[in-house]
Amino acid sequence: MVNKFFFSFVLLLHLCSLVSAQHGVRARLYENGFENVMLNESNDTLEVYFEHRTFRNPYQSMVFANKIIGDVGGKAIFFIPAYHNQPIGKFSGNDFGFHDLSKENTLFFNENNEINKGYRFHVRISPDFSARFGKFDDPFQNKTNLILDTRIYLFSGVSLHTGVLLPITNNLDAQEKNIRLAPSHLHLFRAVENRHFYSITGGLFFFDRYGLDFQYRYMPMDKNWSLGVESSLTGFYFLPKSGVYMNRLDEFTFLLNYEYRLPRLPSISLGLTAGQFLFNDKGLRGDLIKQYGNIDIGLYGAMTENGLNVGFQFAFPLFPGKILRNRNFELRSTEEFRWEYGYNNVDIVARKFRLGTPRLQDVLRQYHPKFIRSQRL
Amino acid sequence: MIPSQKIKPPFPIALLITPECKSILKVWLAFFCFLFIPFIGQAQVNVLGKAGHIMTPSAKWQTDRQLGFSVAYIPQSHAINRFMKDYYSEIIFGLRLGLTDFLEVNLNITQLPDRDRIGIGDRHADLRLRLFKEKKLMPDLVLILSPPGSVSDYLGHNVIVASKSITDTGIGSFDYTLGYGLPYVLDSYPNNRRFLGITGQSYKFYSKSARNIRYLNGVFTALTWKPISWLGLMVEYDGEDIHGGLLLKLKEVGSIQVNAYDFKNLGAAFNLSFPLQFESRELRRYGK
Structure with a gap:
């Protein structure tokens, strides 16, 4: 009886430590800009689903995640980077070798995908620059605007992109320098x-x-x-x-x-x-x-x-x-x-x-x- | 037609006061320095912005700094572009892009600050191919090809060039260059054939001297002596004249060259080069 109780207690402690370790990895990744982070842990592997919108290069986002996660008790790490809330593929954290996403991967993503809680509200600063060089009386014609925009995820792979455009200079065309709606659209992205x-x-x-x-x-x-x-x-x-x-x-x-x-x-x-x-x-x-x-x-x-x-x-x-x-x-x-x-x-x-x-x-x-x-x- | 002449302010004021030049310099400096200031490096380039000396190219190669910007002032006496049957002092802007460790693309545009109402033009593009990498005895070997269709024939050059470095001499390092510029340029002209509604082109080699193209015809050679890492002295024969130059490598800023054409007429060049492969700022700073 005492043995059973002791065994159950140790098992509970082990489970608690696993959950806590997962929570720690998730929290550290989220702190560093990773969003919609999901961890799927088994005996010898850890699959990390994530999206990092600041990184254009997915390789560097995976290197970054590797640095943050560090060693996970010798388990093999696999990264599943997502773009616009859709997982693209599966890469080994060790040699960055590619693996096709399995049905289990897709199912896990769909079941745990957190559209509302997984993402921050982003405000993105983006210049908009058009230019024409070489006109003899005005060799550097340009139209420069600054755009503040955001992307809000509505459903899986569906997002609203909108913002405000602040004009800075324009000697390129006849457009007035009024503050206006930046290019805004609904976007559906699907990876199948x-x-x-x-x-x-x-x-x-x-x-x-x-x-x-x-x-x-x-x-x-x-x-x-x-x-x-x-x-x-x-x-x-x-x-x-x-x-x-x-x-x-x-x-x-x-x-x-x-x-x-x-x-x-x-x-x-x-x-x-x-x-x-x-x-x-x-x-x-x-x-x-x-x-x-x-x-x-x-x-x-x-x-x-x-x-x-x-x-x-x-x-x-x-x-x-x-x-x-x-x-x-x-x-x-x-x-x-x-x-x-x-x-x-x-x-x-x-x-x-x-x-x-x-x-x-x-x-x-x-x-x-x-x-x-x-x-x- | 006799071109109208303005009173020319002394260099370098001439370089700086034209509004076109000021606009471009402002944009270049603000835009690129803002983006790449942590990665600024140094390179020795010629007036077109490719690895070289004063007018002449070298076979040196930059593998880790793939992007280069340059601006050079050439005095009227040695101007390359022949505009309306005459030569004017000129400013040449250059962009160098290393696509692989054996292929570079170079782009140039030219401005004639002493001419009103012609803006910036005379665009030129060429390819630089590395044929051989320097080894103990063998020099670097590079082929430069100007494709036809460039607006500025005057910058057209097809060159083979070799460079060899000699270091550990006790009095600094030496770079020696020897090259040959083909006295012909390939040009295109429209023919009667049409494809997808577009007029076809035919190609033919023309003699450069017949077209008054005086840039890099025949054999050229150059020597750079760097007694210390940030200072170099250059002398070159560009196929027509002998020039001398002083090179200052400013570690954090790039390099500045002051050139004396025929050892009499002053010109200058400035360039920046940047790596294009680097880690994102957030990744770089993590854990520091």
Whole structure:
């Protein structure tokens, strides 16, 4: 009888210590900006589900989590990073090797997903910069705004993105410098069976577009290639001091994209996009994208009915990242400032528009297992 | 047509007072220094912003600092761009981007501060390929190729260049460079073929001298002597003239060069270089 009591007491203590250790890991991760943290512990493994919105590079968010968690009694750690409340894949904490998400992983995520309690309220600071160089009487024309925005998760993979735009300078076009609604939209993101990814966005976008945007990407994580479809139906909108001006919803785009990651240089991808760009402009665009980790830099060339263009693009997280963080609130700079410049600033060639949410292709490129592993070297 | 001349203020005021230049410098400094100040490094570059001396490139390679920005002032006497059949002092802005440890892309735009109403233009792009990495006896070997279609033919150059460093001499280190610039440039012109409604292009080599392109024709050579790590003296023959220069490496800021073209006419160059692979601030600071 005494033995039974003693055994039960030891077991209870052990369970309490396990729960307490899990709670400690969760709390430490949450303190350091990890959100919607879930731990699934077994005898020899610890699976860590998380989302970290300040990090653009998922590899660095996993390295960060590794540092915070430290040793967990010799158990193997697996990370399941999520993007917009959808788990993308499973990476070993030891060598960052990729594993497909199992049905159990998906079930565990869906059962424990905390849309309301798992996330802080983020205020993100993001500059919006457009420029044209070289006009003889005004060689540096630019429109610079500051955007304060947020993303609120409503359901699994469904979020509302909205904010306020504060104008700073404008000698580029005739738009007034009035404080106005920043690009705002509803966004649905879905990751299905480790290789099908969908994104549907509806609302106000950059480049004065409003409407609906659909993206699908087929990306088997064990392959170097991926295929995508992007389509949108948009119109022109304008927010002057008084009211709203909107044109008809009549601009249709449809693009097919193929991207190939160089096997020997896994941080370099080559892309080819064909179809109808904005303003009924049909043609081709080729991209070369180098991923440095936090920073992507790309060169492109486009050949369409409207003419030729070459240019570059880059994307990087804006310094300093986290500015203020407590239990329920975070003020930070944007995790991705993206900018593209084309040499031909007369003809509108192969023009797309930014959504305010990174495009599917640009997000998934960061999660490619070969790119993740290449950063270990 | 005789171009209108303005009274030219002395250098470096000439470099700083033009509104275009001020706008660009302000934006560059504010934007990039704000982002990258913790990572600022140093590099020795030529007036186009690629590894080099004064006018001439070298075969040196920066693998860990993939992004470079440069601005250089070249006096009228040795200006590269021939504008309306004449030469004017010029400011060349450069951007260097290392894509891999054997491929770099370089971009340039030029401004002529003594000419009104022409803004900034004359864009140029070229590729730099590392063919061989320096070993005990063998030098670094690099190929520079200017693709056709660049707006500024005057900056067009196709070059093979070798550089060798000699250290532990007791009086500092020496870098020696020897190269050859092809006296032809590849250019494109439209033809009658069309694809997707776009006019096709044909390509042909043109003699640089026939087009008054005087940048890097034939054999060039250069020597840099660094008696101490932050100071260098340069002398070079760019295929036409001999120039000298002084290089100051400022550890926290980048590098500044003062150049004497023909040992008479002064010019200057300034550059910054940054690594593009780094850890996020929050990750870096964790546990410190």
